[in-house]
Amino acid sequence: MSGAGGRGPLLALAGLPGMGPARLGALLARWPAAEAWEFVRGGDLPGDAGVSDHLVASWRAAAAAVDVEALVAAHRAAGIEVVAATDDAFPAPLRDDPEPPAVLFVRGRLDALTARRVAVVGTRRCTWSGRLVARDLGRDLAAAGVCVLSGLALGIDGEAHQGALDGHGGPVGVVGTGLDVVYPRRHAALWERVASAGALVSEYPLGTTPERWRFPARNRLLAALAEAVVVVESGSRGGSMHTVDAALERDRPVLAVPGPVRSAASAGTNGLLAAGCPPCRDAADVLVALGLTTPHPSSSPDAGDGAAAPAPAGAEDALVLDALGWEPATLDELAERLGVPLGPLAVRLTRLAGGGWLVQRAGWWERAR
Amino acid sequence: MLATIPSATLLGAEGRPVTVEVHHANGMPGFTVVGLPDAACREARDRVKAAMQTCSLPWPTRKITVNLAPSAVRKSGAGLDLAIAVGVLVAGQELLPDVVAGMAFLGELGLDGSVRRVPGVVPLVAAMALGPVTTVVVPAGCGPEARLVAPGEVREVGDLKTLAAALRGEEPWPDPSPDPPAEPPGGGRDLAEVRGQAVARLALEVAAAGGHHLLLAGPPGAGKTLLAQCVPGLLPDLDDRDALEATCVHSAAGMPLPRGGLIRRPPYRAPHQFASGVSLLGGSAHLRPGEASLAHGGVLFLDELGEFPVHVLDALRQPLEEGRIRVARARAVVEFPARFLLVAAMNPCPCGRAARPGACTCTDAERHRYAKRLSGPLLDRIDLRVDVPRPDVEHLLAGPPGESSAAVAARVASARGAARRRRVRCNAELPASSLDDVAPIRGAAALLFEDALRAGSLSARGLHRSRRVARTLADLREPDAPVTEEDICLALQLRAEPDLLRTAA
Numbered sequence: 001m002s003g004a005g006g007r008g009p010l011l012a013l014a015g016l017p018g019m020g021p022a023r024l025g026a027l028l029a030r031w032p033a034a035e036a037w038e039f040v041r042g043g044d045l046p047g048d049a050g051v052s053d054h055l056v057a058s059w060r061a062a063a064a065a066v067d068v069e070a071l072v073a074a075h076r077a078a079g080i081e082v083v084a085a086t087d088d089a090f091p092a093p094l095r096d097d098p099e100p101p102a103v104l105f106v107r108g109r110l111d112a113l114t115a116r117r118v119a120v121v122g123t124r125r126c127t128w129s130g131r132l133v134a135r136d137l138g139r140d141l142a143a144a145g146v147c148v149l150s151g152l153a154l155g156i157d158g159e160a161h162q163g164a165l166d167g168h169g170g171p172v173g174v175v176g177t178g179l180d181v182v183y184p185r186r187h188a189a190l191w192e193r194v195a196s197a198g199a200l201v202s203e204y205p206l207g208t209t210p211e212r213w214r215f216p217a218r219n220r221l222l223a224a225l226a227e228a229v230v231v232v233e234s235g236s237r238g239g240s241m242h243t244v245d246a247a248l249e250r251d252r253p254v255l256a257v258p259g260p261v262r263s264a265a266s267a268g269t270n271g272l273l274a275a276g277c278p279p280c281r282d283a284a285d286v287l288v289a290l291g292l293t294t295p296h297p298s299s300s301p302d303a304g305d306g307a308a309a310p311a312p313a314g315a316e317d318a319l320v321l322d323a324l325g326w327e328p329a330t331l332d333e334l335a336e337r338l339g340v341p342l343g344p345l346a347v348r349l350t351r352l353a354g355g356g357w358l359v360q361r362a363g364w365w366e367r368a369r
Numbered sequence: 370m371l372a373t374i375p376s377a378t379l380l381g382a383e384g385r386p387v388t389v390e391v392h393h394a395n396g397m398p399g400f401t402v403v404g405l406p407d408a409a410c411r412e413a414r415d416r417v418k419a420a421m422q423t424c425s426l427p428w429p430t431r432k433i434t435v436n437l438a439p440s441a442v443r444k445s446g447a448g449l450d451l452a453i454a455v456g457v458l459v460a461g462q463e464l465l466p467d468v469v470a471g472m473a474f475l476g477e478l479g480l481d482g483s484v485r486r487v488p489g490v491v492p493l494v495a496a497m498a499l500g501p502v503t504t505v506v507v508p509a510g511c512g513p514e515a516r517l518v519a520p521g522e523v524r525e526v527g528d529l530k531t532l533a534a535a536l537r538g539e540e541p542w543p544d545p546s547p548d549p550p551a552e553p554p555g556g557g558r559d560l561a562e563v564r565g566q567a568v569a570r571l572a573l574e575v576a577a578a579g580g581h582h583l584l585l586a587g588p589p590g591a592g593k594t595l596l597a598q599c600v601p602g603l604l605p606d607l608d609d610r611d612a613l614e615a616t617c618v619h620s621a622a623g624m625p626l627p628r629g630g631l632i633r634r635p636p637y638r639a640p641h642q643f644a645s646g647v648s649l650l651g652g653s654a655h656l657r658p659g660e661a662s663l664a665h666g667g668v669l670f671l672d673e674l675g676e677f678p679v680h681v682l683d684a685l686r687q688p689l690e691e692g693r694i695r696v697a698r699a700r701a702v703v704e705f706p707a708r709f710l711l712v713a714a715m716n717p718c719p720c721g722r723a724a725r726p727g728a729c730t731c732t733d734a735e736r737h738r739y740a741k742r743l744s745g746p747l748l749d750r751i752d753l754r755v756d757v758p759r760p761d762v763e764h765l766l767a768g769p770p771g772e773s774s775a776a777v778a779a780r781v782a783s784a785r786g787a788a789r790r791r792r793v794r795c796n797a798e799l800p801a802s803s804l805d806d807v808a809p810i811r812g813a814a815a816l817l818f819e820d821a822l823r824a825g826s827l828s829a830r831g832l833h834r835s836r837r838v839a840r841t842l843a844d845l846r847e848p849d850a851p852v853t854e855e856d857i858c859l860a861l862q863l864r865a866e867p868d869l870l871r872t873a874a
Contacts, residue, residue, distance in 0.1 A: 332566065342568065342571055347855050350861065
């Protein structure tokens with residue numbers, strides 16, 4: 001089995017309905033890919049393979065429609081590298097993984113993964129300040145030569161990738177669909193930029209559509225590829241927490257960005273901190289966790305150090321920022337906290353927004369810096 | 370022998386004069402109605418005959434032809450029954466033509482001879498008044514409405530027998546019915562009931578003063594419906610023309626009219642989100658006015674805006690633009706007045722929990738579908754959009770009551786006065802060309818708009834809308850006061866964003 005031509009059966013197997021890394025791994029542990037593919041096509045998979053009759057039937061039906069040669073040709077045409085677990089190019093961190101992928105599909109530079117790697121993950125339902133933190137982390141880590149991994153999802157993931165691109169890094173997007181199925185669609189442009197600056201990695205062949213069950217598997221691959229995981233914002237449950245669990249199983253350090261205690265978007269990260277995770281205040285904290293730098297008093301964030309904290313020009317505007325704090329608030333709430341009529345308050349808010357201090361989204365004001 | 374009796378028929382919310390001609394001829398006894406009657410109108414034949422016989426009025430054994438002129442206009446409903454009956458009596462020489470000269474008749478007949486009320490008395494009587502009519506006879510109880518528009522005297526009759534006796538001079542005309550008892554004060558609520566919600570209160574005031582359409586976005590239980598119900602109480606009384614138009618629409622829809630007949634207070638209509646297009650915009654076989662027309666001069670409240678069918682919302686664009694609804698059917702095209710203040714409410718997302726950033730549990734696809742339901746063109750016509758957060762518990766229990774509707778309505782009235790001096794009904798109608806004169810922007814304020822335009826958060830259309838809103842805000846402070854930076858900042862705050870939901874993701 002050599003060359004892409006020999007990859008045909010492996011490609012075909014990975015694209016079957018309901019085929020996840022565990023099933024594929026189990027099949028390939030018993031038979032070579034070509035033999036397993038013949039069993040599947042004939043619908044006569046031995047009963048002790050641990051595959052239900054129902055699934056055997058659906059695989060058989062799906063396999064009948066697969067043209068293996070065309071599949072291989074399509075991957076070659078799309079410039080997608082197919083890396084089997086037995087190949088030399090297979091990423092080193094996955095070799096001794098408890099649930100290694102049997103095959104990886106890669107677009108872009110696979111050698112982006114030879115750098116130091118940090119996953120920056122978080123919820124799609126994030127706050128504005130969470131977005132800004134993710135972007136800053138992505139940028140600063142990339143600038144420090146670290147490969148930023150994330151899931152290309154909306155919210156924190158996308159911001160981390162965006163930041164890494166801003167920092168001229170080679171980010172790696174780990175996705176749960178075929179590399180031609182952009183999900184979410186809104187990130188089509190970002191998806192392309194990540195592929196050209198770094199790499200996109202998937203366990204699934206072209207044409208695989210997003211399905212709910214594939215995302216936890218994607219999250220475990222993300223955790224397995226990373227040396228450390230940073231959670232920027234997360235609810236107490238959700239995809240980011242899956243990534244955290246997968247990282248902890250693999251003894252990868254997990255860092256959490258502290259958030260306001262009343263913010264739903266920080267419930268998960270604050271929970272991690274309470275459980276003993278080291279906090280991540282900025283990229284320096286991550287670099288320390290990777291052993292790239294040592295903690296240095298002067299390199300710690302200057303927040304909390306009143307003299308160094310930047311402040312807007314007017315005293316009135318500073319009062320507004322104080323009243324807002326780091327949690328989103330409505331115009332109503334601000335007017336009441338400050339005891340200022342709506343008109344003058346609107347003037348101050350507009351001025352602060354113009355200066356980049358505040359952002360407004362759907363009626364909520366949030367502090368941006 | 371021939372008789373000619375004036376009456377009217379209803380087309381949409383307008384009356385059309387109809388002349389009922391009755392001819393008695395020798396020949397085979399029979400009774401025919403011609404002149405484009407609809408089914409209910411054609412059945413007048415049987416009702417009139419039965420009613421006259423029950424009232425012991427002679428039924429001529431001759432060939433009777435009734436023509437409803439002009440024959441090109443479709444006649445609908447049973448309102449012509451009374452005119453036909455009188456025509457039969459006159460043509461049969463039971464009544465002298467002189468006694469009905471200058472009289473018009475309106476009413477449906479029961480088989481027992483009773484005269485029943487019909488919808489649309491106000492527009493029907495107004496149509497009769499176009500001819501040489503000095504006395505209008507209407508069903509008992511319809512007097513107050515009829516007197517609003519009648520050219521001369523209004524007589525009310527309860528049954529055919531009384532009418533015949535009165536016309537013959539054997540009995541006096543029945544007494545006019547007294548005004549209906551005063552209705553309990555409508556569903557309008559007072560702003561004093563709203564605690565907290567300073568921004569939403571301001572938005573209501575601006576909407577009422579400037580005629581700016583308003584969208585309230587907030588989680589369930591935030592008080593959006595209560596806020597919307599406060600709006601009619603802030604609006605000034607309808608002027609004569611609007612009042613008459615509104616009354617005609619309500620009358621044509623068969624809705625009860627207030628004491629005195631004329632609708633002076635702005636109506637409030639809140640159709641359900643499952644309302645059909647026809648019920649909202651008018652139409653159906655009978656060309657009945659819809660909710661949007663019933664809200665003419667008042668407030669149309671659409672709760673759960675995102676749940677309304679897309680085509681219904683799109684169809685609202687015509688009335689929002691022109692203040693009228695044209696309903697075209699194969700047989701007729703009718704126009705209904707429909708100039709209303711649109712107050713819409715919606716949840717920020719399907720789960721309604723996007724109360725705070727990060728709290729919503731909707732998937733992106735759900736959110737996207739929800740956002741797509743609100744067409745851009747509709748949102749484009751909504752000048753004001755505010756987020757209504759759920760009120761604080763402390764506010765609900767211990768907060769001071771807000772300013773009352775009466776106090777706000779006084780400011781609204783003076784702001785509307787300023788708009789009238791600019792020759793528009795309200796600032797929302799200000800033409801873009803006049804904005805530089807009436808709402809000039811100077812100094813720091815101009816920079817604000819420039820920044821917003823450059824940042825892409827404001828479109829050219831949005832700029833004009835914000836300037837109109839700023840004009841209203843300044844007028845509310847003091848009529849004709851110059852527009853300040855504060856007004857513009859607030860106007861930008863109260864602005865409807867077309868990418869309403871995308872920004873919440």
